[in-house]
Amino acid sequence: MSRVWVIVANQSEATIYECTGPEDGPRQVHIIRHSAARMRERDLTTDRPGRTFASLGNVRHAFSSPQDARDHEVDVFVREVEQWLLSQAGQQNFDELFLIAGPRVMGKLKAGFSPNLLGRVVGSLNKDVAQHSYDNVRERVREALADLWHDPKRWQEKARPLAVR
DSSP states (O other): OOOEEEEEEOSSEEEEEEEOSSSSOOEEEEEEEOGGGGSOHHHHSOSOOOEEEOSSSSOEEEOOOSSOHHHHHHHHHHHHHHHHHHHHHHTTOOSEEEEEEOHHHHHHHHHHSOHHHHTTEEEEEEOOOTTSOHHHHHHHHHHHHHHHHHOHHHHHHHSOOOOOO
16 A cells, blocks of 8 residues: 655645555654744735836836745745655655645745656645644545545546646
């Protein structure tokens, strides 16, 4: 039986559970926290944006950042999760991954993961359950993996294809 790691994530915390079969409940393996991703925008930036003159006339405008500071911190967090998972994959600690996260974080995880990790992802669930109780998360994981354990061929048909960089 393969070792499936389930990543339950939100914008600042990822809890990794290991599942080895339908009879066994998920076992918590590791938690990765990135508190800066939970901070307010004004707490992450040092001051107001810079100012510049327009190309015509005496009008001044504020520079705007192409990415806000909180969004940047979520990207940093996703890289931390990816690096930790890659180190664990190198040690052959898991065979497959299943992702559970809200839509925004799910998109960042899929976009930020390397092809090596994406190749191990067997499915995903777009639900933000990271702050739920352990019992609730355990039930969500069991429901999400039920098809995988009992009918792998049917599971592959239901899983959405993942984009590979």
